[in-house]
Amino acid sequence: DQQVKQNSPSLSVQEGRISILNCDYTNSMFDYFLWYKKYPAEGPTFLISISSIKDKNEDGRFTVFLNKSAKHLSLHIVPSQPGDSAVYFCAALRGSNYKLTFGKGTLLTVNP
Amino acid sequence: KAGVTQTPRYLIKTRGQQVTLSCSPISGHRSVSWYQQTPGQGLQFLFEYFSETQRNKGNFPGRFSGRQFSNSRSEMNVSTLELGDSALYLCASSPDDKDEQYFGPGTRLTVT
Numbered sequence: 001d002q003q004v005k006q007n008s009p010s011l012s013v014q015e016g017r018i019s020i021l022n023c024d025y026t027n028s029m030f031d032y033f034l035w036y037k038k039y040p041a042e043g044p045t046f047l048i049s050i051s052s053i054k055d056k057n058e059d060g061r062f063t064v065f066l067n068k069s070a071k072h073l074s075l076h077i078v079p080s081q082p083g084d085s086a087v088y089f090c091a092a093l094r095g096s097n098y099k100l101t102f103g104k105g106t107l108l109t110v111n112p
Numbered sequence: 113k114a115g116v117t118q119t120p121r122y123l124i125k126t127r128g129q130q131v132t133l134s135c136s137p138i139s140g141h142r143s144v145s146w147y148q149q150t151p152g153q154g155l156q157f158l159f160e161y162f163s164e165t166q167r168n169k170g171n172f173p174g175r176f177s178g179r180q181f182s183n184s185r186s187e188m189n190v191s192t193l194e195l196g197d198s199a200l201y202l203c204a205s206s207p208d209d210k211d212e213q214y215f216g217p218g219t220r221l222t223v224t
Binding site for chain 1: 116143145147153154155156157160162167168170202203204206212213214215216217218
């Protein structure tokens with residue numbers, strides 16, 4: 001049973017436009033959410049996180065939105081750049097537990 | 113600061129054999145986690161060690177085991193290898209902060 005779901009395996013956007021990556025979760029005990037970016041042949045790199053007590057967190061071009069009632073979060077990248085092309089993973093944590101539960105990832109392609 | 117290193121980067125083994133993978137965390141990091149990445153299942157948590165003690169464990173059979181040494185370096189061992197164990201094995205280290213989990217490049221294990 002997948003507790004973190006990324007229903008879009010891939011997404012293609014034009015350079016300069018907004019990329020919106022979505023993630024749903026089923027476990028209401030999750031209280032911390034993270035987004036990772038992964039290039040081929042490299043490990044995931046932390047991008048941005050959000051605590052369940054917030055509904056928005058911004059860091060430069062990246063904004064994460066959390067809708068607790070819908071158990072949904074999204075990552076917005078504005079403006080999108082070709083270097084953003086990678087697989088994006090949504091992950092969740094529960095309490096002080098370090099066990100990251102990952103979604104299966106979304107491949108983002110930003111076309112020049 | 114040097115990043116997380118994993119050795120070997122690539123490995124080919126035969127069914128029934130056993131394998132040991134190594135992870136050297138970032139200097140000063142005391143928490144080391146292991147993940148398995150496969151195309152079908154995505155990234156799945158194996159276990160996490162902190163100060164030589166296993167703190168968290170995922171849902172993997174007992175063939176998967178690990179340990180951590182006093183210098184925080186960690187090894188994971190898989191015994192009686194099966195074809196389904198073919199995957200990218202990722203190690204992540206942390207100074208004990210949920211946000212700061214830094215991943216290594218992974219070890220690509222192929223079981224034939």
